[in-house]
Amino acid sequence: MDRRCLFYGLPLLESGTLGTKGNTQVVYPHLTESYSSSQDPPEKDIPICTLKNFPNEIQHTIQWARDQFETLFSQPSENANRFLEDSKEFLKHVRNACSQPKDGNADCRRLHCLGTPAFSK
Known part of the structure; x- marks a missing residue:
């Protein structure tokens, strides 16, 4: 062109x-x-769409695995620690996050799946 x-x-x-x-x-x-x-210039970040749909290099699969590890293991334990430190403040934060519609609010969906009444609207 x-x-x-x-x-x-x-x-x-x-x-x-x-x-x-x-x-x-x-x-x-x-x-x-x-x-x-x-x-x-060389890209520092790998686009999310590449990781999810077209991983064609070894670093794409490594980054995908890191993201999965973060989602499945790191974030839940960090949330549990935050809850244990100050449960009222944590629940207030979760309710606030869940009340604001955001595209792809994964934390809200994960916490809502815990099934406790505190996470329900």
Whole structure:
């Protein structure tokens, strides 16, 4: 696409996303650098969609396993410790988190599944 825009003298607007980050690049033939002459910096984070849908490198599977470990073992024990330290404050925090609809509020769903009346609305 870049070569065609350069050949016909047409501007090109390139854009993309990585998680919550977005980028754009305006390429105007013979005025700005072309898209193919620029190089993106190496990615520090692996996009969630890649981990869940298209893990194609070994580091993707390693990161997926780390996320699973965090979800299944680290977060529940941290929540239990927070509950044991100050149960009233913890329950208040959970009720507040569950009352605010957030996309993918996994903590609320996990705690609600405990089945205790304190987590119910």
